[in-house]
Amino acid sequence: MLKAENVSMRYFRKTGEANHFYAVREASLGLNAGEVAVLTGRSGSGKTTLLHMLSGLLTPTSGTVTLDGADLYGLKDGALSRLRNQRLSVIPQGRSAVDTLTVLENVLLPAQLAGKPGDRAAAERWLNTLGILALADARTGELSGGELRRMAIARALFQDAEVLLADEPTGDLDDANTALALSVLQSAAKERGKAVLIVSHDSEASRYADALYRMDGGTLERVE
Amino acid sequence: MGASHLPIKNLLRRPGRTAALVLLTAFLALSVFGGSVVVRSLQSGLDSLQARLGADIIVLPGSARSKVDFQELILQGTAGAFYMSADSLDRVKEVDGVALAAPQTFLASLKADCCAVKVQVIGIDPEADFTVRPWIGQSYARELGDMDLAVGCRVTANVGESLKIYDQNCHVVAKLAETGTGLDTAVYCDMATMEKLLAAAEKKGVTHKLTSDDADVISAVYVKVADGFDPEAVAAKINAHVRKAAAVRSRSLFTGASDSLEGASRTVALLAGAVWVLAFVILMIAFAMMIAERRREFAVLLLLGTSRGGLSRLILAETALCSLVGGLLGVGVAATAVFPFTALIESKLKLPYLTPDAGTVAALAIGTVAATVLVGTLASAWAAWRLSRTDPGVTLREGA
Ligand SMILES: Nc1ncnc2c1ncn2[C@@H]1O[C@H](COP(=O)(O)OP(=O)(O)OP(=O)(O)O)[C@@H](O)[C@H]1O
Ligand SMILES: [Mg+2]
Numbered sequence: 001m002l003k004a005e006n007v008s009m010r011y012f013r014k015t016g017e018a019n020h021f022y023a024v025r026e027a028s029l030g031l032n033a034g035e036v037a038v039l040t041g042r043s044g045s046g047k048t049t050l051l052h053m054l055s056g057l058l059t060p061t062s063g064t065v066t067l068d069g070a071d072l073y074g075l076k077d078g079a080l081s082r083l084r085n086q087r088l089s090v091i092p093q094g095r096s097a098v099d100t101l102t103v104l105e106n107v108l109l110p111a112q113l114a115g116k117p118g119d120r121a122a123a124e125r126w127l128n129t130l131g132i133l134a135l136a137d138a139r140t141g142e143l144s145g146g147e148l149r150r151m152a153i154a155r156a157l158f159q160d161a162e163v164l165l166a167d168e169p170t171g172d173l174d175d176a177n178t179a180l181a182l183s184v185l186q187s188a189a190k191e192r193g194k195a196v197l198i199v200s201h202d203s204e205a206s207r208y209a210d211a212l213y214r215m216d217g218g219t220l221e222r223v224e
Numbered sequence: 225m226g227a228s229h230l231p232i233k234n235l236l237r238r239p240g241r242t243a244a245l246v247l248l249t250a251f252l253a254l255s256v257f258g259g260s261v262v263v264r265s266l267q268s269g270l271d272s273l274q275a276r277l278g279a280d281i282i283v284l285p286g287s288a289r290s291k292v293d294f295q296e297l298i299l300q301g302t303a304g305a306f307y308m309s310a311d312s313l314d315r316v317k318e319v320d321g322v323a324l325a326a327p328q329t330f331l332a333s334l335k336a337d338c339c340a341v342k343v344q345v346i347g348i349d350p351e352a353d354f355t356v357r358p359w360i361g362q363s364y365a366r367e368l369g370d371m372d373l374a375v376g377c378r379v380t381a382n383v384g385e386s387l388k389i390y391d392q393n394c395h396v397v398a399k400l401a402e403t404g405t406g407l408d409t410a411v412y413c414d415m416a417t418m419e420k421l422l423a424a425a426e427k428k429g430v431t432h433k434l435t436s437d438d439a440d441v442i443s444a445v446y447v448k449v450a451d452g453f454d455p456e457a458v459a460a461k462i463n464a465h466v467r468k469a470a471a472v473r474s475r476s477l478f479t480g481a482s483d484s485l486e487g488a489s490r491t492v493a494l495l496a497g498a499v500w501v502l503a504f505v506i507l508m509i510a511f512a513m514m515i516a517e518r519r520r521e522f523a524v525l526l527l528l529g530t531s532r533g534g535l536s537r538l539i540l541a542e543t544a545l546c547s548l549v550g551g552l553l554g555v556g557v558a559a560t561a562v563f564p565f566t567a568l569i570e571s572k573l574k575l576p577y578l579t580p581d582a583g584t585v586a587a588l589a590i591g592t593v594a595a596t597v598l599v600g601t602l603a604s605a606w607a608a609w610r611l612s613r614t615d616p617g618v619t620l621r622e623g624a
Pocket of ligand 1: 012013041046621
């Protein structure tokens with residue numbers, strides 16, 4: 001479904017002799033519907049960089065990313081943004097809330113950016129699943145890190161896209177919520193046929209993997 | 225792809241930030257609008273002064289004070305009384321190059337029982353006059369009759385009322401359009417009426433006679449120079465030919481006023497321009513900072529499917545809205561600050577000051593608001609453009 005072929009990302013920074021280095025080097029991977037892929041690796045190994053390239057947010061230095069055969073970076077602004085809105089959902093690392101909006105409005109935002117009112121009941125269902133329905137009308141500025149993370153997960157699931165890319169979705173979560181988040185992502189793959197990629201330090205995550213990848217110094221390798 | 229309510233929500237839910245940007249643009253609009261109204265008023269003041277004095281040369285009595293008195297009379301409406309023999313008019317007419325010569329006689333009424341108001345009375349000769357009649361004609365279609373007065377707009381008497389001057393009953397038949405000069409506090413009558421008033425004034429002990437014999441007196445002669453003659457040369461000839469009179473170029477009479485007017489309007493224009501440039505730079509910095517502070521928020525919008533174009537439109541819509549509200553506010557404040565203080569500005573500047581008509585003011589107001597929106601939008605356009613050039617993946621990393 002979503003396929004990366006030999007994607008590389010070169011950044012300019014003085015490293016030893018050279019003035020540039022590869023954050024990701026010639027990485028190839030494919031995500032399939034109904035499967036959970038898990039990507040682990042040490043901090044700074046290039047996981048986020050790869051995920052950004054997979055989600056149409058960062059133009060690779062070389063290589064291609066295709067969704068059902070269509071090259072993401074060959075698309076025009078409008079088409080690529082439509083694709084990010086409807087076919088790819090991303091749970092980014094770090095904060096990703098629009099602070100002038102409430103939690104519920106944040107979850108509904110992908111629909112509203114597409115010019116639709118959005119299914120309120122569905123949004124509230126996802127908030128409920130992730131245990132933050134009580135916060136629906138709170139401003140995101142008041143939320144804890146774990147609450148924000150669950151809001152981002154709820155939003156990505158609400159988007160209901162075919163591909164779901166999660167960057168450290170359990171980063172700020174306690175054990176119970178980590179288990180909850182991972183099982184929700186897994187059931188998105190198993191019950192609703194999504195192609196899921198989870199980037200995680202958490203050894204817990206690899207237990208959910210259909211395919212396990214490891215990243216080391218920009219080089220991707222499939223472990224199992 | 226976009227959400228039209230988002231800019232408004234963003235503005236309303238960050239009242240502090242929004243207020244700061246609105247106030248900044250309001251300040252810009254205020255100084256520009258206020259400044260241009262003042263400059264325009266000064267210019268139309270001078271224009272109307274020149275129209276009222278539409279003479280090339282003015283001949284005044286030869287005394288040292290008369291020129292200064294005349295200037296004060298015209299500019300500030302100070303009462304003036306200076307006289308020369310009516311013969312001077314005939315002598316002026318004899319001079320080569322004089323096309324038209326119109327006499328005027330001045331009489332100041334008193335602040336006493338005999339006079340209803342203290343005003344400058346100006347007698348004109350309807351036959352010869354070429355400066356005042358067109359002006360009177362704007363508000364009164366007929367000729368001034370016996371004991372008729374046309375009063376300046378700031379004289380407290382209305383059409384139909386009678387006005388007592390030196391115990392003589394005069395009828396107000398016309399109220400004149402504003403000039404922004406001292407003439408707004410003067411009243412006009414014809415020469416026959418003026419003679420009666422002079423006689424009545426004399427009974428009250430106000431003398432204007434030059435000699436004991438009963439010669440008629442006049443105060444000034446307005447001269448229009450014939451085509452092809454140099455006004456300077458004609459003035460020199462009048463000076464040589466007419467005794468006890470001084471001919472001056474009307475322009476030179478008011479060079480002081482027009483110089484300080486030009487100075488004043490240049491200063492105001494310069495200040496407005498400086499404020500404009502300053503405000504533009506400050507706005508640009510403010511909008512750039514606002515956008516920089518919100519880079520991550522914008523990256524999230526891109527992540528969720530806003531197009532780069534849509535994001536630029538969102539930012540421009542926010543800043544345009546901000547500057548629109550600011551522009552309206554600034555113009556509103558300027559309007560409430562400038563117009564009630566017209567009299568104060570006028571007395572401080574000691575210059576003719578004529579507020580432009582409603583249409584011009586409205587055009588200035590609309591122009592200012594439009595310019596404010598344009599400047600505000602331009603100020604943010606650069607920051608918006610830069611943001612839309614960057615991959616959201618890069619922006620998303622910042623300040624996570
Ligand atoms: N814009 C950039 N310019 C230069 N170097 C960059 C840039 N973005 C990322 N890098 C570098 O690329 C490398 C990979 O970063 P990346 O965020 O992909 O790592 P990561 O595996 O996600 O780390 P973590 O687990 O800590 O999130 C890091 O060394 C980072 O410093
Ligand atoms: Mg990372």
